[in-house]
Every structure is written in structure tokens, then in C-alpha cells.
Amino acid sequence: MNVVTETPQFNSQDCGNCPIRHRAVCSRCETNELERLEEIKYYRSFEAGQTVIWSGDRMEFVGSVVSGIASLTQTMEDGRTQMVGLLLPSDFVGRPGRELAAYDVVATTDLVMCCFRRKPFESLMEQTPHLAQRLLEMTLDELDAAREWMLVLGRKTAREKIASLLSIIARRDASLKLHADRQIMVFDLPLTREAMADYLGLTLETVSRQMSALKRDGVIQLKGKRHVTVPDFARLMNEAGDDSDGGMAV
Amino acid sequence: MNVVTETPQFNSQDCGNCPIRHRAVCSRCETNELERLEEIKYYRSFEAGQTVIWSGDRMEFVGSVVSGIASLTQTMEDGRTQMVGLLLPSDFVGRPGRELAAYDVVATTDLVMCCFRRKPFESLMEQTPHLAQRLLEMTLDELDAAREWMLVLGRKTAREKIASLLSIIARRDASLKLHADRQIMVFDLPLTREAMADYLGLTLETVSRQMSALKRDGVIQLKGKRHVTVPDFARLMNEAGDDSDGGMAV
DNA sequence: ACCAATCCTTGATACAGATCAACCGTGAAC
DNA sequence: GTTCACGGTTGATCTGTATCAAGGATTGGT
Known part of the structure; x- marks a missing residue:
């Protein structure tokens, strides 16, 4: 856990970038759901080159990139590595329901993430249907990006x-x-x-x-x-x- | 639309393979939701080599593979092609909210699919939160598979x-x-x-x-x-x- | 029985990208 | 001011896979 600062250097208004919160601020949200999302939210900053989380680590949070760029990386035992995702601002990190990280997440530039503690986020998701719908949309977009990249890797x-x-x-x-x-x-x-x-x-x-x-x-x-x-x-x-x-x- | 037969050669019980319906049969489903899922369900069979849907076609349905194997394929203008997914029994096809298919779907063996008309499926999804949650799980699994495959394509x-x-x-x-x-x-x-x-x-x-x-x-x-x-x-x-x-x- | 169409195998050769190696430019540490 | 580390460029050579080409096995049609 290479936390540099956990200073909440943004107030609620600054988080418009975060697709979770952005979506949460909608007519279908009851006030208390929104408050609960605020309760479990915190910011983390990383310097370029720092590892946000190692593959195999316990995932304590999910969240999204506020600013900067991170990469998802897979590494074979002999050291060959393949980046499997580029995380730009507003991209989501982490998988609800998964205990352990499957990939290394590395900050390739200075990075600020908007995080939510995973367990409470998961329960909130069960109670707030449109959170799951919003995550589904985002995941489908990521899947498209991954498949587009398969063409790049395989045939270009x-x-x-x-x-x-x-x-x-x-x-x-x-x-x-x-x-x-x-x-x-x-x-x-x-x-x-x-x-x-x-x-x-x-x-x-x-x-x-x-x-x-x-x-x-x-x-x-x-x-x-x-x-x-x-x-x-x-x-x-x-x-x-x-x-x-x-x-x-x- | 290369439909060979639309014969409902399975009754409801045979559809246990279909993750959508399987999940729908749960304690949280109200009876009328289940009935509505039945109403919009139909089966389609394809012979090996047939194209289920062409990239760019209007998607009239979503669904899942009951038996046989299909492939998701992307093709460049000059003919280079890359398969971006292998659809085995219980895998889901189609993206709620998307009008047009992004990939060619081809039956690589004889194939039976359990389909749901897309529009009603989408409205049902809005009213039945656990459908979105179930789809989210499945999509995240597909995303993992795609990323695993990126390592294969890029580095092996x-x-x-x-x-x-x-x-x-x-x-x-x-x-x-x-x-x-x-x-x-x-x-x-x-x-x-x-x-x-x-x-x-x-x-x-x-x-x-x-x-x-x-x-x-x-x-x-x-x-x-x-x-x-x-x-x-x-x-x-x-x-x-x-x-x-x-x-x-x- | 023969033919044609698929699908597959194997060989010879070409080439894109990997590997090995030398070197450049910049900025930080001392 | 020198040294060192890091990221980047470029050259020479090697090699894994593509390409081009020929032919084998199986299947279905007539």
C-alpha cells in the first residue's frame, strides 16, 4: 500500500469526474444513499511510477481515476509483461465481489484516485440498482476497449x-x-x-x-x-x- | 438473419443452462417477472459455419449459448481477422443498450441459442435489479478472459x-x-x-x-x-x- | 469409381521485429 | 564540475513466424 497522501484535497463538488458519484447524483437517488456514498469515499494520491496495488493483494477499495494515468499490467514468471488496460480519468478500478487483485495497477503519471471502501460499496450496490447498471455500462465499454485491443495485438x-x-x-x-x-x-x-x-x-x-x-x-x-x-x-x-x-x- | 429453425425444441426446464433464466429463477423474482422473461424468450438454431449476426446489423435480441460454440470476430478492411471471443455454452451474447452489433458472431459448430427480444429485456432489466447485477458479474468475467487473452496475443x-x-x-x-x-x-x-x-x-x-x-x-x-x-x-x-x-x- | 471441395500438413524462403550492443542527452546527487 | 542513472536512439545481426507453394486425407456429389 504505497499511499503518499490521503489528504482530501477535493471537496464533493470536485468529484464530478468520478462516474460513480456523478451518476449517483441523480433523480433516482435517495438522499441517504448519496450520503452513504460520501461516507465511504476517500482520495488517494500516488506519484508517477508507484504501484497502486499488486496482483494478489487484497482489494480494500474500488474507485475511479480523478486525474493522471494508471496502467493495468500482467506479468509472467519469466518477466514478460503485458499491459492489459490504460486507466484514464473517469475509468473505474476494481471489481465488486473480488477479494484479490488480478493485475498490478501502476501510476504512470502522478495520480489521484477517488476510492470507496469495497465492502460498504458492495452493500450499497445491492440496495441501489442504478449503481449496478452504471457499472455494467462502464464494464461493457471496457470490454469493447479490450476487444479492440485484441485486434491491435493479434493482427496489426x-x-x-x-x-x-x-x-x-x-x-x-x-x-x-x-x-x-x-x-x-x-x-x-x-x-x-x-x-x-x-x-x-x-x-x-x-x-x-x-x-x-x-x-x-x-x-x-x-x-x-x-x-x-x-x-x-x-x-x-x-x-x-x-x-x-x-x-x-x- | 440466417435463422434455420425457430422451433421451440426445448421446454422451460431445458433452459437451466441459460444463466439469465437460471438466475431469474430465484427467491427475489416475483412471479410476473419470471413470466415476462418467458414471454420474450425464444430459441434459435444455427448450423456450423453460419453467421448469427453481422457487425453493423441491428441487434434485435440478447441471449446466451445453450449448446455448441460461437465466435466473436473483428475484421479489418484488408481482410485480416481477429477472433475476440469464444462463446461456450452459458456465455452471454449482446449488449443491452446497444443498437448495432460491433462484431460478427459466427457459429463454429452447430449452435442453439436462448434469445430474449432486446427492448423488452432492457425494460425488464430496469425493473429487476438482480438481472443487471448478474449481467455485471458475467461481463466482468468476460473482461478478465479478454485481458488474459491480451497477454496471450501480446507476449506468448x-x-x-x-x-x-x-x-x-x-x-x-x-x-x-x-x-x-x-x-x-x-x-x-x-x-x-x-x-x-x-x-x-x-x-x-x-x-x-x-x-x-x-x-x-x-x-x-x-x-x-x-x-x-x-x-x-x-x-x-x-x-x-x-x-x-x-x-x-x- | 471418379471428381471436386475442404481441411490439413509440410517444405523452402522471406522478412518483421527481437536481441545484443553502443552511444546520446538530460537532470539529479555529490 | 563530474559522475551517475535513466530514458531514448540507432546499428548489426538473429530468429520466429509469415508467405508462397505443393501435395495428402477425407467427405460428399454425381
């Missing part, structure tokens, strides 16, 4: 994999400008080359080479190692092997 | 991939004998070499070669192309690169 080339990852991060993180008829996107990569490799099922050398190739070919521009400009988002999508309309699975 | 060798697939099928399908201290498992492969390749992110030639190699090395025995005997399940698990205890993510 290294170059397509990189482009796929960049377009996912751009879609969720980038500041966007419209320029003539192109979408220009600018963002900071929250991942090291090694973390990108672990997500993409590649080595860090291959990631580095393909990043250089995409830069050379004008698909992206790099300032430093991490600051990325995508001059034409449709081109990036095309490099990723996806439909140019940028549509997600519907 | 061809030989390990084959062993992983065989052990998954063996765990769910095989008849099991205990012999001395070994677990002997016998089952029929429900997939062609090509379907295995699509699941594993390989070519069918590589699948064939690795099957031959596993046979040569005594990890499996083959009678014909499809009938598989695993003389020592722990050995197969070891070949898959997993813990020898055979445990799933918990």
Missing part, C-alpha cells in the same frame, strides 16, 4: 500498433485545433517507450524506431521525447489501419 | 499460444480422467486450424506446425485432426507458460 504491424496507441491517447487527451480541413491534435505522451512497448506487445527498441519512422514520414511531430503534434488526425487513423471516420465500435 | 510464442488455447478448451469441455497422479483430458477441437489461427493471431500454417510439434513432443495425442488427448494437463499448462496450478485470475 508495429507501425499500426504505434499509430493505434497514439490515436487512442489523442482522442482522450489532446487539445484539438481545426486547421483548414484537418484536425490538428497536440498532447503529451504519458508513457515511456517501455510502457508503450508493454501495451503494444513490442520491444522498446521497436517502439523507438517506429516513432522515428512516423516522425520522418510527417505523420507526427515530436518536441522532446514526449510532446506530440498530430498534424492530420485522419492520416494517423489511416496509419492505424482503422476506418478514417474515427468511429469507435458502436 | 506460437507454441505457448496453442497450448493456452488447448488448455482453455480442455478446462471447459473435456471429459476428465485421473490416472496415477496425472489429469488426462480428452476432447474434440471445435475449431478448424484457420479459426484457431484467427483466435491466436497466427497463420493456419503456424498452427498446424505447432500442433504437430506438440504431438511429436508428447504433450498431446491426436486421433484424426480434431480428437485431442492431453495425457498430462499440468504439462500442457506449463507449455502455455502459466502457473502449473491451473488457476484462473481471481
Whole structure:
């Protein structure tokens, strides 16, 4: 348990990002349910690189990412690792009903999480039907993301994999400008080359080479190692092997 | 819509396999809810190779596999395909709230599905909290399976991939004998070499070669192309690169 | 009995990405 | 100011899997 601070540095209003609470504030919630959710809520902060929870640890909480980025990682005995999920703000962590964590959760940037103690959360879920419905929606979205990623891992080339990852991060993180008829996107990569490799099922050398190739070919521009400009988002999508309309699975 | 028969060849009692109905028959269900579930239920049969639904089609139903095996498949414009899910008996198909199918669903063997018309199922779900809770559990299990598969696709060798697939099928399908201290498992492969390749992110030639190699090395025995005997399940698990205890993510 | 269609196996060769290795740039510690 | 650690780049070479190609086994149709 690598807790750095447990300072409640947000008040209730700041938690709009949290899909659980956000959804809880709805016409169907009775006041006391909302209060009970507040009672079991607390914040935790982590520094980049810290492990939030180890696979096999007892899960004392569920919660969602308020700010920063975390990753879900699986590791084989011989050290091969595969990132199985990227947790961006508003993503949910933890599984109601599960005692032990199945994956390592690592903060890849400084991270703030909105947590709920698991046991009381579970009982609240039984009494508050729309909590389960909301979690179901979120879980189905995650399942879609995982399946989309299976196509990336199983069938795409290294170059397509990189482009796929960049377009996912751009879609969720980038500041966007419209320029003539192109979408220009600018963002900071929250991942090291090694973390990108672990997500993409590649080595860090291959990631580095393909990043250089995409830069050379004008698909992206790099300032430093991490600051990325995508001059034409449709081109990036095309490099990723996806439909140019940028549509997600519907 | 490749419906072959819509004959209700099962009566209510036969549907014990269906997790939705199974769960519906519980102390918390009021009789009229159960009756409403019966009203919107119907069976559909498919022959091996038939497409249950195409990606992009309107989803008229959700449901679960009663017998046989189906696969969820994604295809890129250039024809590369990746299987993103294997649907075994009791697995759920379809997403409440989604209008259009995101994946092709194909019967890989003769298949019987227990279906519920989607719209009424959705309203029933809103009124019957434990249906959403049950679906949440099932979806979380699928998410775990998808993430386990991401490790297979991203980091395992061809030989390990084959062993992983065989052990998954063996765990769910095989008849099991205990012999001395070994677990002997016998089952029929429900997939062609090509379907295995699509699941594993390989070519069918590589699948064939690795099957031959596993046979040569005594990890499996083959009678014909499809009938598989695993003389020592722990050995197969070891070949898959997993813990020898055979445990799933918990 | 023959043919055609599937599904599968095996061999030869090509190539994408892994591996091994050297080196660069930056920022923190002393 | 030097050193060290870390993240990143690039080059040379190796190798696992894809690709291309030929042919075998089984099944069903005529």
C-alpha cells in the first residue's frame, strides 16, 4: 500500500469526474444513499511510477481515476509483461465481489484516485440498482476497449500498433485545433517507450524506431521525447489501419 | 438473419443452462417477472459455419449459448481477422443498450441459442435489479478472459499460444480422467486450424506446425485432426507458460 | 469409381521485429 | 564540475513466424 497522501484535497463538488458519484447524483437517488456514498469515499494520491496495488493483494477499495494515468499490467514468471488496460480519468478500478487483485495497477503519471471502501460499496450496490447498471455500462465499454485491443495485438504491424496507441491517447487527451480541413491534435505522451512497448506487445527498441519512422514520414511531430503534434488526425487513423471516420465500435 | 429453425425444441426446464433464466429463477423474482422473461424468450438454431449476426446489423435480441460454440470476430478492411471471443455454452451474447452489433458472431459448430427480444429485456432489466447485477458479474468475467487473452496475443510464442488455447478448451469441455497422479483430458477441437489461427493471431500454417510439434513432443495425442488427448494437463499448462496450478485470475 | 471441395500438413524462403550492443542527452546527487 | 542513472536512439545481426507453394486425407456429389 504505497499511499503518499490521503489528504482530501477535493471537496464533493470536485468529484464530478468520478462516474460513480456523478451518476449517483441523480433523480433516482435517495438522499441517504448519496450520503452513504460520501461516507465511504476517500482520495488517494500516488506519484508517477508507484504501484497502486499488486496482483494478489487484497482489494480494500474500488474507485475511479480523478486525474493522471494508471496502467493495468500482467506479468509472467519469466518477466514478460503485458499491459492489459490504460486507466484514464473517469475509468473505474476494481471489481465488486473480488477479494484479490488480478493485475498490478501502476501510476504512470502522478495520480489521484477517488476510492470507496469495497465492502460498504458492495452493500450499497445491492440496495441501489442504478449503481449496478452504471457499472455494467462502464464494464461493457471496457470490454469493447479490450476487444479492440485484441485486434491491435493479434493482427496489426508495429507501425499500426504505434499509430493505434497514439490515436487512442489523442482522442482522450489532446487539445484539438481545426486547421483548414484537418484536425490538428497536440498532447503529451504519458508513457515511456517501455510502457508503450508493454501495451503494444513490442520491444522498446521497436517502439523507438517506429516513432522515428512516423516522425520522418510527417505523420507526427515530436518536441522532446514526449510532446506530440498530430498534424492530420485522419492520416494517423489511416496509419492505424482503422476506418478514417474515427468511429469507435458502436 | 440466417435463422434455420425457430422451433421451440426445448421446454422451460431445458433452459437451466441459460444463466439469465437460471438466475431469474430465484427467491427475489416475483412471479410476473419470471413470466415476462418467458414471454420474450425464444430459441434459435444455427448450423456450423453460419453467421448469427453481422457487425453493423441491428441487434434485435440478447441471449446466451445453450449448446455448441460461437465466435466473436473483428475484421479489418484488408481482410485480416481477429477472433475476440469464444462463446461456450452459458456465455452471454449482446449488449443491452446497444443498437448495432460491433462484431460478427459466427457459429463454429452447430449452435442453439436462448434469445430474449432486446427492448423488452432492457425494460425488464430496469425493473429487476438482480438481472443487471448478474449481467455485471458475467461481463466482468468476460473482461478478465479478454485481458488474459491480451497477454496471450501480446507476449506468448506460437507454441505457448496453442497450448493456452488447448488448455482453455480442455478446462471447459473435456471429459476428465485421473490416472496415477496425472489429469488426462480428452476432447474434440471445435475449431478448424484457420479459426484457431484467427483466435491466436497466427497463420493456419503456424498452427498446424505447432500442433504437430506438440504431438511429436508428447504433450498431446491426436486421433484424426480434431480428437485431442492431453495425457498430462499440468504439462500442457506449463507449455502455455502459466502457473502449473491451473488457476484462473481471481 | 471418379471428381471436386475442404481441411490439413509440410517444405523452402522471406522478412518483421527481437536481441545484443553502443552511444546520446538530460537532470539529479555529490 | 563530474559522475551517475535513466530514458531514448540507432546499428548489426538473429530468429520466429509469415508467405508462397505443393501435395495428402477425407467427405460428399454425381
